Every structure is written in structure tokens, then in C-alpha cells.
Amino acid sequence: xxxxxxxxxxxxxxxxxxxxxxxxAFPSFGATADLEQSVxxxxxxxxxxxxxxxxxxxxxAMTGSTQALGVDGxxxxxxxxxxxxxxxxQQLLPYGGYALGAVVLILLLFYTLRGRVPIxxxxxxxxxxxxxxxxRMIHWFMALIFLFLAFSGLILLFGxxxxxxLMGPALxxxxxSASKEGHNLFGPLFALALVLIFFRFVRRNIYQKGDLTWLxxxxxxxxxxxxxxxxxNMGEKSLFWLLVFVGGAIAASGFFLLFPVFGQGRVVxxxxxxxxxxxxxxxxxVIIGHIYIGTIGMEGAIEGMKSGYCDLNWARxxxxxxxxxxxxxxxxxxxxxxxxxxxxxALGTPSGQMSEEAGK
Amino acid sequence: MIGELIDGPLWYIASGTFLLGVVxxxxxxxxxGVAQDFAPPKGNGPAGAVRTVFSRFLPRHPVVTRGRLQLxxxxxxxxxxxALLFFARPHVDFIAERITGTEWAVLxxxxxxxxxxxxFAGLIMLWLHxxxxxxxxxxxxxxxxxxxxxxxxxxxxxxxxxxxxxxxLRLLHLFLxxxxxxxxxxxxxxxxxxxxxxxxxxxxxxxxKGVNA
Numbered sequence: 011x012x013x014x015x016x017x018x019x020x021x022x023x024x025x026x027x028x029x030x031x032x033x034x035a036f037p038s039f040g041a042t043a044d045l046e047q048s049v050x051x052x053x054x055x056x057x058x059x060x061x062x063x064x065x066x067x068x069x070x071a072m073t074g075s076t077q078a079l080g081v082d083g084x085x086x087x088x089x090x091x092x093x094x095x096x097x098x099x100q101q102l103l104p105y106g107g108y109a110l111g112a113v114v115l116i117l118l119l120f121y122t123l124r125g126r127v128p129i130x131x132x133x134x135x136x137x138x139x140x141x142x143x144x145x146r147m148i149h150w151f152m153a154l155i156f157l158f159l160a161f162s163g164l165i166l167l168f169g170x171x172x173x174x175x176l177m178g179p180a181l182x183x184x185x186x187s188a189s190k191e192g193h194n195l196f197g198p199l200f201a202l203a204l205v206l207i208f209f210r211f212v213r214r215n216i217y218q219k220g221d222l223t224w225l226x227x228x229x230x231x232x233x234x235x236x237x238x239x240x241x242x243n244m245g246e247k248s249l250f251w252l253l254v255f256v257g258g259a260i261a262a263s264g265f266f267l268l269f270p271v272f273g274q275g276r277v278v279x280x281x282x283x284x285x286x287x288x289x290x291x292x293x294x295x296v297i298i299g300h301i302y303i304g305t306i307g308m309e310g311a312i313e314g315m316k317s318g319y320c321d322l323n324w325a326r327x328x329x330x331x332x333x334x335x336x337x338x339x340x341x342x343x344x345x346x347x348x349x350x351x352x353x354x355x356a357l358g359t360p361s362g363q364m365s366e367e368a369g370k
Numbered sequence: 371m372i373g374e375l376i377d378g379p380l381w382y383i384a385s386g387t388f389l390l391g392v393v394x395x396x397x398x399x400x401x402x403g404v405a406q407d408f409a410p411p412k413g414n415g416p417a418g419a420v421r422t423v424f425s426r427f428l429p430r431h432p433v434v435t436r437g438r439l440q441l442x443x444x445x446x447x448x449x450x451x452x453a454l455l456f457f458a459r460p461h462v463d464f465i466a467e468r469i470t471g472t473e474w475a476v477l478x479x480x481x482x483x484x485x486x487x488x489x490f491a492g493l494i495m496l497w498l499h500x501x502x503x504x505x506x507x508x509x510x511x512x513x514x515x516x517x518x519x520x521x522x523x524x525x526x527x528x529x530x531x532x533x534x535x536x537x538x539l540r541l542l543h544l545f546l547x548x549x550x551x552x553x554x555x556x557x558x559x560x561x562x563x564x565x566x567x568x569x570x571x572x573x574x575x576x577x578x579k580g581v582n583a
Contacts, residue, residue, distance in 0.1 A: 144439060147498045154494060188530035188539055195529045198487050199494075318502075 082275045094280035098287070106291045107168060113295045117302045127308040129323050135345045136322035138336050140314035145210055149315055152203035158196050160294050162189035167287065194268055201261040208254055214241050215250040220331070241332040252296060260289040319343070373537065376545045381468070384548035391555025392563060399567055404575075411578040418577020419570035426569050443495035450489025454525075458482045460534065486529055493522055517559045520550045 074084040082088065141149070165173065166189050174182045224244040227237045237243075242250070266274055266282040274282075304312045310324035322342060325333035336342065429441050455461055457477045466473040477485060497518050500506045524546045531539035554560070576583030 143499070143503050146502050147439070147495060150498050150502070151494055184536045184538060187533045187536055191532040192526070192530050195483065195486060195532070196490070199491055202491060 081273055085276075088276045090277050090280060094283070097284065102284070102287050102291075103168065103171060106287065109291060109295055110298075113298050117299065117307075121302075121306065126306060129309050129321065129327060131323040131327070133310070133321050134323040136342050137319040137345050137347075138322055138325050138333065138341060139318060139343070140320045140325075141318050143318065146315055146318060148203065148206040148210060152200075152207055155196055155199045155203050156297065159193060159200055160290075160297075162193040162196075163290055164294075165189040166193060197261070197264045197268060200257070201265070204253070204257050204261060207250075211250060215247045217244070217247060221247060236327075236330075238330050239328060239332075241329060243329065249296060249300060252293070256289045256293050259285055260293060263289070373541050376541050376548065380548050381544070384551040388551040388554055392560070395555050395560055396563060396567070399564065404571070407575075407578060409578075412580030413577040415574040415578045418583065419574035422573025422576070422583050423566055423569045425573075440496065440499060443492045443499065445492070446488045447492025447496055450485045450487075450492055451521075451525075453477060453485035454482070454489055454528075458485070486525070489525060490529075493518070493525065497522070513557050516553065517557050520546065520553060521559075524550050 074086070076084045078084075165185060169182060169186055169189070173185070177185065218240060220238060220240065221244040224237050224239055225248075227235065229237060229243060229245050263282040263286040266272075267279060267286060270279060304315070308328075310321045311328075313324070314320040322333065325336070429437075433441055456465075457475070459476045459479070459482065462473055462476045476482075500510050500514065500518070524543065527539065527543040527546055531543045534540070550559075573583050
């Protein structure tokens with residue numbers, strides 16, 4: 011039996027002495043970490059890392075086999091998804107926001123420096139027929155749809171960064187859901203408006219002689235010389251073609267995103283989103299300029315789209331070749347003259363078209 | 371609190387106002403009656419009335435040529451709205467739960483979406499035509515604009531609530547629909563019912579005179 015205070019066993023004492031003797035032969039405890047670093051770990055291949063490398067696929071487009079039906083069903087992880095996410099968060103959002111802000115700032119600066127472009131000769135008591143009811147209808151139809159899509163799209167794009175901190179998650183999620191549903195529903199109407207606009211206005215938007223001069227002089231902004239123009243000037247024609255091509259790309263990519271039932275995979279959806287986002291921001295930047303010119307930027311510019319008639323002096327100063335043809339044809343009307351059947355006729359022949367034809 | 375009001379008492383007030391208002395308006399029109407025509411009839415009045423009610427759905431040539439836009443937009447809006455109102459799943463569920471107690475065939479989701487697109491396009495076109503055409507602008511009153519705006523807002527809020535995930539959006543849609551129901555009997559929106567009386571009267575009168583109306 012061992013008592014409470016029994017002598018240490020002889021074996022233990024001998025072991026302790028041995029440790030004390032041999033201890034100086036080993037490096038100190040502080041050097042243990044260095045020792046661990048200098049010792050190479052044994053390379054044991056991890057079968058899981060190879061598996062996940064294959065799963066992640068790196069940049070290769072590899073797919074496995076699966077019983078799950080559907081496009082990209084054999085892809086566990088889509089590596090381009092991360093690229094798309096980073097592009098959206100690190101490039102599209104900040105640079106898109108800066109671009110829109112820059113456009114607004116430039117216009118504010120331009121307005122401050124130059125002010126409203128007046129009709130130099132003042133408003134006349136004569137007017138010219140410019141747009142039929144149908145043309146004004148499809149213009150405003152497009153405008154309403156575009157504005158709705160722009161606001162709902164901006165909420166979807168920038169809302170999380172800008173509105174969520176202000177509104178809180180409950181209200182913002184409601185607004186985002188409403189925006190998404192509205193955006194999806196009104197999207198196809200934009201495509202309809204685009205088709206209507208294209209067929210109605212395409213003939214008058216084909217580039218012709220004199221358009222380049224207008225462009226080189228910046229539409230009259232560069233220099234003080236008067237820049238002549240046709241029914242539509244180079245800027246308006248370019249806006250039309252931008253609307254057709256960029257708007258067409260926005261509509262097409264929107265259809266890809268809205269109806270993911272035609273075999274398009276994730277990569278196509280991501281590319282569609284990129285095209286949709288960049289195209290929409292570009293279009294919005296240009297349309298902000300268009301709205302500026304039509305409202306506060308230029309005296310008399312919006313009259314044609316409001317009443318269908320424009321002031322004669324405005325036409326002479328901004329679309330003088332067209333105004334000249336109208337005057338030669340005797341199409342000048344008194345301001346108080348009642349609206350003609352052409353103006354009232356919903357599908358009336360546009361004056362510009364007639365004048366262009368007459369000029370040939 | 372507001373939700374309970376919209377879902378409960380206000381719904382009953384709105385539907386009651388609509389029902390009583392429509393009956394009252396129709397009764398007051400019918401009560402005026404028609405002056406007795408002593409001339410011997412040259413045709414069958416009731417048959418002419420029925421014929422005209424249906425034949426007017428087909429536009430005459432001048433309307434097709436000169437009013438093509440109103441014609442197309444008008445049909446788009448009315449047919450789209452009809453399909454939405456009576457064949458969209460959420461509406462059928464609502465009507466079955468609150469009024470009829472029984473359901474009927476509904477549009478598939480894609481059909482519902484296409485019907486909304488068509489209705490929206492038609493309504494916006496008609497609205498713009500009213501604003502931009504010099505004649506319709508002169509003929510239009512505040513009543514026409516209020517009716518159009520209300521219908522548009524009801525449709526818009528319905529479309530915004532499509533996800534059916536947010537109660538406030540559904541309540542907003544229902545609230546605007548209730549406002550529309552209250553406004554309906556006292557406005558030009560009554561043409562949804564009175565067009566039958568109007569066409570029938572014209573058809574019967576003309577048939578009696580032997581005129582092809």
C-alpha cells in the first residue's frame with residue numbers, strides 16, 4: 011500500500027535525470043516554430059480537392075451527366091457566374107451611376123453656361139404641320155413605357171445600394187418586387203413601341219447630304235455659324251438609329267431574361283444581363299439629353315410633339331431645308347388657323363414625308 | 371387596421387354602391403321610356419334591336435379607314451380587360467371566394483400576361499388619342515380622364531402585385547378597385563352596360579322605319 015507521503019519510485023527519478031542531461035542537446039522551445047516551418051509536411055493528396063477542382067471547372071466548359079432535366083443541369087458550379095457578379099457589383103453599378111450622374115451634371119453645366127436656346131427671330135404668327143396624331147401617339151407611347159422601365163430598372167439596379175439603407179428592408183423589398191413585376195410586364199410593350207416607331211419614322215431618318223456637316227459643327231454648339239438641317243437633323247437621326255439598334259438589343263436581351271424557356275443557359279442569361287444593363291444605361295443617358303432639349307433646353311422644340319405644329323421661325327432656324335420646302339409648297343399656316351384634317355387624322359400622312367418626297 | 375377596412379367594410383360598401391348604382395342608372399334610363407310611334411311599322415323593332423346590338427361590333431367602312439387606330443386599340447383594351455377581369459387566376463379565386471362560391475376555367479399564366487400586355491397597350495393608346503386628337507380632346511371631360519386614370523391605376527397596381535408576396539400591394543390594388551366600383555355607376559364607365567340600351571334603341575327605331583341601321 012502506498013501512504014499519503016510515499017517516496018518517489020526509483021524509475022521516475024532516473025527518467026527525470028536523463029531528461030535534464032539531454033535537454034541542452036535540443037533547441038529551445040522558442041525555436042520550435044522555426045523547426046515546424048523548416049520541416050516539410052508530408053504530401054498526402056486530398057481526393058476532395060481534385061473533385062472540387064473538377065466541379066468548379068475553372069475556365070473549362072465541362073459538364074457532368076445527370077438525371078436532372080434542364081439546361082445546365084450537369085453543371086454544379088458555374089465559374090462565369092462569379093465573373094458576372096463581380097462585373098455587376100464592381101463595374102456596372104459604380105461606373106453606370108457615375109455615367110448617369112455625369113450626364114446630368116454636364117447638362118446642368120451646359121444650361122448654366124448657355125441657357126435656353128431661344129428662337130432668335132422670336133415666335134412668329136405662322137406655323138408648319140410637323141407630326142400627325144399617330145406619330146405623336148407612338149412617340150408618347152414609347153416615352154411613357156421608356157420612363158416606366160427606366161425608373162423600375164434603376165430601382166432594380168441601384169436600389170439595393172441607394173434605397174435599401176434609406177427605406178429599410180421591408181419597404182424596399184416591396185418596392186423591388188413591384189418594380190420587377192412592372193418591369194417584366196411593360197418590357198414587351200417597349201418592343202411593340204420600337205416596332206411602331208421604326209416603321210413610321212425610318213424613311214425620314216436615313217442619312218443624307220448635309221448631315222455630316224451638322225455633326226462636325228456639333229449641331230451649332232461649336233462655332234457661331236448657322237447649321238442647316240433637314241426634317242430631322244443628324245442628332246435626331248442618330249438618336250433614332252441608336253434607339254433601333256441599342257433599344258433592339260435591350261429588348262432582345264430582355265426577352266432572353268424574361269423567358270428562360272428557349273434553351274438559353276446561365277452564360278447566355280449573364281451575357282444578356284450585361285447587354286441589357288449597359289444598353290439601358292447608354293440609352294438612358296442619351297434620352298436624358300433628348301428630354302433636356304425637348305423641355306428646358308430649346309424654345310419651341312416640344313411644340314411639334316404637343317400640337318403637331320411647329321413655329322415657322324423655329325423651323326427656319328433648326329430645320330431650314332425642310333421649312334424652305336414647306337414654304338415653297340405653300341404649307342405655311344396662320345397660327346390661329348383651325349387644325350387641318352391632316353392634323354386631326356390619326357393616320358394622316360406626315361408633312362415631312364410629303365416634303366421629302368416633293369424634294370426628290 | 372387599414373387592411374381590415376379595405377378587405378372588409380370598404381369592399382361591401384364598394385360592391386353595394388356599384389350594384390345599387392348600376393341598377394338605379396339603368397332603371398332611370400328605362401323609366402324615361404320611348405315616345406309612342408303611331409306610324410305603321412315597316413319592320414320588326416325587337417329584331418332590329420337585337421341585330422344592331424351585335425352588328426355594331428363589326429365596324430363600318432369609314433370607321434375602319436378613318437378610325438383604324440381607335441378601333442384596334444379599343445378592341446385590344448376591352449378584350450384584354452375582359453380576359454383579365456374574368457379569367458385571371460387571382461380574380462377568379464377572389465370572385466369565387468367572395469361572390470359566386472364556384473370557380474371556372476382560368477387562363478394559364480402566360481395567357482394572363484399576354485392579356486395584360488394587350489390591355490395596357492390598348493388603354494395607353496386610347497388615352498393618348500384622347501389627349502392628342504383635337505376633336506376628342508375637346509369632347510373629353512374630367513369624367514373621362516378620371517375613369518381612364520382609375521382603370522389604369524387599378525391595372526397597374528394589379529400588375530405590380532403579380533408576385534402575390536406582399537400584402538400591401540394586394541391591398542393597394544383592392545383599394546383602387548373599390549374606388550373604381552364606387553365611381554363606376556356615376557360616370558361614363560356605365561357604357562359597359564348602356565351600350566346595349568343605346569344600340570338596341572337605335573336598332574329598334576330604325577327597323578320600325580325600315581332603315582338598315
